[in-house]
Amino acid sequence: MKDTFLEISHHQTSKLGQSAPGDVFQSIKCDDGRVVSVLSDGLGSGIKAGVLATLTATMAARCVAADIPLRRVAEFVMRSLPVCSERKISYATFSLIDVAPGGRVRVVEYDNPPYVLLRAGTLMEPLKSELRLPRGKGGAKGDAVLRLSSFVAKPGDRIVLYSDGVTQSGMGTKSYPLGWGDVAVQDYVRDLVASSTEGLSARELAKSLVREAVTKDGWAPKDDITCGVAYWRHPRRLLVLTGPPVSRERDKEMTRVFASFDGRRVIAGGTTANIVARETGGKISVDLKDLDPEIPPSSSLPGADLVTEGILTLARVASLLESDQDDPSPRRNAAHRLLELMLDSDVIQFVVGTRINEAHQDPTMPVELEIRRNVVKRIAAALEAKHLKETRVSYI
Amino acid sequence: MRTEIKVVICAGTACHVMGGSELFLVKDRLDESIRGLVSIEGIPCLDLCRRSAPDRRPGGSAPYALVDGVPVERADLDSLAAAITARAIELEG
Ligand code: FES
Numbered sequence: 001m002k003d004t005f006l007e008i009s010h011h012q013t014s015k016l017g018q019s020a021p022g023d024v025f026q027s028i029k030c031d032d033g034r035v036v037s038v039l040s041d042g043l044g045s046g047i048k049a050g051v052l053a054t055l056t057a058t059m060a061a062r063c064v065a066a067d068i069p070l071r072r073v074a075e076f077v078m079r080s081l082p083v084c085s086e087r088k089i090s091y092a093t094f095s096l097i098d099v100a101p102g103g104r105v106r107v108v109e110y111d112n113p114p115y116v117l118l119r120a121g122t123l124m125e126p127l128k129s130e131l132r133l134p135r136g137k138g139g140a141k142g143d144a145v146l147r148l149s150s151f152v153a154k155p156g157d158r159i160v161l162y163s164d165g166v167t168q169s170g171m172g173t174k175s176y177p178l179g180w181g182d183v184a185v186q187d188y189v190r191d192l193v194a195s196s197t198e199g200l201s202a203r204e205l206a207k208s209l210v211r212e213a214v215t216k217d218g219w220a221p222k223d224d225i226t227c228g229v230a231y232w233r234h235p236r237r238l239l240v241l242t243g244p245p246v247s248r249e250r251d252k253e254m255t256r257v258f259a260s261f262d263g264r265r266v267i268a269g270g271t272t273a274n275i276v277a278r279e280t281g282g283k284i285s286v287d288l289k290d291l292d293p294e295i296p297p298s299s300s301l302p303g304a305d306l307v308t309e310g311i312l313t314l315a316r317v318a319s320l321l322e323s324d325q326d327d328p329s330p331r332r333n334a335a336h337r338l339l340e341l342m343l344d345s346d347v348i349q350f351v352v353g354t355r356i357n358e359a360h361q362d363p364t365m366p367v368e369l370e371i372r373r374n375v376v377k378r379i380a381a382a383l384e385a386k387h388l389k390e391t392r393v394s395y396i
Numbered sequence: 397m398r399t400e401i402k403v404v405i406c407a408g409t410a411c412h413v414m415g416g417s418e419l420f421l422v423k424d425r426l427d428e429s430i431r432g433l434v435s436i437e438g439i440p441c442l443d444l445c446r447r448s449a450p451d452r453r454p455g456g457s458a459p460y461a462l463v464d465g466v467p468v469e470r471a472d473l474d475s476l477a478a479a480i481t482a483r484a485i486e487l488e489g
Contacts, residue, residue, distance in 0.1 A: 270408035270441025286407050286438025291420055296407045299440055307440065311409050 004155045005235035005346035006099060008037055008388050011206035012226035013214055015045040015165075022049025023163045023226035026057040029388055030065045033101035037061070039228045040094040041112060041163040049092075049224070056081065056092040060108075064098050070108055071131060074146050078110075078133045095161045097230060103153040110146045113167045113182055116160040116189050117151070123190055126151050158205065158231045160189050165225035166209060170216030180216050188212060201344060202229035235390075237263030238345035240338075242310055243353030243372050244271045245396045254396050255279035257351055259303060266341060267301070269310030272353060277301055292333035306341060308334040311368065314375045317342070321382035348383060350376050350393045401434045401483050403476075404462040408441030416459030418473055425477035430484045442467070 010025035022045040027037040040057040042049030056077060063073040082091050093111035107115060107126075117124040132143040153159075167185055170176030180188075192208055193200050200208075206227040213225045239261040245254045255276050258265060267273045277284045282302040290297040295316055296309035316335035342348055356369055380391040405411075405419045420438070423431055444460045444467060457469035461476050468479045 270406075270439075271443065271446075273440045274443065284440055286440065288420060288436065288438055291417070293417060296409070296412045296417065297438060299407075299438070309407065309409055309412065309440070312412060 003234065004103075004232045005390065006035060006388070007202040007231045007233055007346055008035065008228070009201070009203040009206050009343075010039070010226065010228035011203070011210045012224065013210055013221055015222065015224050016220045018046045018224070020047050020050045021224045021226065022046055022053060023165065023224040024050065024053040024057045025161075025226055025228040026054075026061055027388060028061045028065045029384075032067075034065070035099045035388065036064045036096065037099075037161075037228060037230065038094055038096045039112065039161040039163065039226060040092050041165075041224070041226070043091045045224050052082075052092045056094050060094055060096050064096060070098075070106060070148065074108060074110070074131060075133055078144050078146075093164075097159060097161070099153070099230065103232070104150065105153050105159070106148070106150040107159075108146055108148055110144065113162055113164055113185070114147075116158075116186050118158045118160065118190060118193060119154060120156060121190065121194055123186055124151075153232050155232050155234070156199075158189075158193065158202070158229060160205065160209070160227065160229050162209065162227040163224060165221065165223035166213045166227060168223060169213035169221075169225065170218075171222070173216070173218065176216060180213065185209075199231075199233055201233070202231040203343060205229045205231070233346070235346040236344065237261070238266065238341055238348045239263060240266045240268055240342075240348065240350045240376075241272055241276070241353075242268040242314065242350065242376065243369070244269075244275055244355040246354045246356075250396055251275050251279060254351065254353065257396075261349075263347075264305040264341060264345065265303065266306045266308070266338060267304050268308045268314055268338065269353075272310070273299065273301060273304075273307045276304070290334065292331060295333040295335045298334035298337060306334070306337055308338055311371055311375065313338060314372070314379065318375050318378040318382065321379060321386065342379075342383060342389070343387060345389070347390045347392070348380070350380065350391065352376050352393060352395050354395050399433060401430075401480060401487070402437065402462075402464055403434055403480060404437050404439050404442070406442045406444070406458070406460045407438045408445060408458075410445035411442075411459035414458040414470075415472065416461075419459060419461055419471055419476055422473055422476050422480065425473050426480060430481060433484060434480060444469075 008027050014021040022042040024040045029035050038057040038061045040053040042053035060077050095112045096108045098106045126149040128147040128149040131146040168179035171179035206229045209227045210225050284299050284301045286299045287297050299307040301307050313335045317339050383389040383391050442460050445458050459471050461468045461471045463479045463483050
């Protein structure tokens with residue numbers, strides 16, 4: 001599909017009192033351009049459930065990524081999954097989507113709430129075929145039923161996967177004695193997308209759905225609540241300018257790249273910001289409301305969506321991206337804001353300035369350039385691997 | 397008599413690393429009679445860090461601030477407050 005970008009994102013929260021989620025959402029980008037995402041829900045909650053869900057998700061995603069036929073993958077997963085000896089049900093359920101570069105989508109579902117396919121504001125009902133397989137070890141009763149479906153995605157399509165923590169949220173309360181329910185959740189997704197003026201990102205949609213389910217549970221989640229979303233959207237572009245260009249003669253060129261960029265623009269670096277301000281005649285003002293002990297404050301400059309300090313801020317963004325934990329601190333410093341902009345974009349283009357020093361006498365500058373290059377590489381790698389973003393790095 | 401002393405504090409990498417972030421709190425260190433005269437502003441980089449210090453310390457003599465355009469090198473809360481106070485007395489006299 002030309003000029004669409006597949007945004008895949010998820011959000012989750014653990015059952016109250018559990019430090020680790022028992023649901024897992026995982027995505028793999030294959031070498032042939034396919035993307036495989038799996039949502040798996042381990043029986044129960046906590047670490048044990050999480051391990052089973054991870055096992056299931058990883059196994060399924062790797063097999064599909066390795067181009068093993070879906071039926072075989074399903075058999076393989078079913079055979080390996082242990083079955084709970086008391087309740088005779090499998091330890092983990094899963095939903096898997098396999099997206100080919102041309103937009104052909106195949107979905108396999110096993111015991112999770114049915115996925116939502118939203119196209120042009122309408123809830124679609126893809127045809128599903130059933131695949132019956134003997135259950136795993138442990139003598140479970142009856143066959144496991146997997147549901148297979150496939151379709152070709154169109155620009156603007158959204159697929160929403162969620163665990164039963166979503167559909168069962170609110171269960172036992174006066175308003176939702178049986179839980180929120182499949183149909184109501186689907187309607188919620190449709191209405192939410194319809195009511196958002198700008199295209200609601202996958203990330204925002206996943207967050208909103210989880211938040212709504214948590215609310216239904218009276219802010220005390222009774223189960224792990226997870227939502228994963230795939231959204232074929234027009235790409236949002238972000239430019240990150242960092243470091244002064246190799247020579248002063250190229251200051252104008254860098255400024256031109258900045259000014260003519262079609263998308264959002266960030267400058268990370270004081271000297272870089274000064275150059276752009278000088279060339280464009282804009283005035284920079286540092287935001288003193290934004291003071292933070294670790295990360296220098298951000299600034300504003302006409303034409304820029306965000307101006308931050310360089311190395312320290314970028315290094316923090318890299319470590320926030322690399323850590324698997326959500327940053328629990330409620331602080332919103334410049335690094336958080338920059339990260340937010342990156343995650344909200346699909347294509348992120350870095351333009352790294354390579355000026356070594358001005359006076360040729362400061363021995364620290366080559367080191368600084370090396371640090372800058374490396375930290376940008378780290379950020380780009382994490383954005384690609386963990387968030388399936390497209391990144392480009394160029395040097396000036 | 398002029399009524400304002402303009403203090404510009406560098407929020408750049410070198411100055412921040414050398415402890416410059418605390419300078420934004422300098423108003424707390426000033427005598428009340430002066431506090432009202434002072435305006436504080438930040439700047440992404442004063443470009444003074446590119447000069448090398450006599451001892452070739454990286455980042456020149458960061459952190460830097462300007463008090464009515466005059467640089468204060470290796471500034472800390474005490475030295476910056478002192479520079480502002482001196483400026484206030486100068487304007488007074
Ligand atoms: S970082 Fe302060 S003068 Fe450059």
